[in-house]
Amino acid sequence: MTDEFIYLILEIVLEIPKGKVATYGQIALLAGYPKNARLVGKVLSHAELFGHYPCHRVVNHMGKCATAFPEQKALLQQEGVIFKENNCVDMKHFQWKSKASGN
DNA sequence: TAAATGACGCATG
């Protein structure tokens, strides 16, 4: 992957407002790589190595916490996001709608 | 170079 891709992902992640969550696919889409959702996860995995990024606001398409990052659940709760009993976020109300999504 | 892996997504049922 290119460093450009990494910074691109981080930029988008920083755009996610508090109390909202975005999916890897959505970020990958905004980054221009709709198929590279997995790469987004790889970047977020060591995003803190590049700096402090709200990687906890990034969840999978179910609104579920990352496979190896359950702490994000508690973090989102502090942001105001409501988790259901199934540990899934109410996507219909908490999924971030970026302006670029309609482009 | 090929095979396996991974913070994933989508179509169906």
Next chain:
DNA sequence: TCATGCGCCATTT
């Protein structure tokens, strides 16, 4: 939303 199966692509072994 969950379970299963397939696709996607870069990194690692």
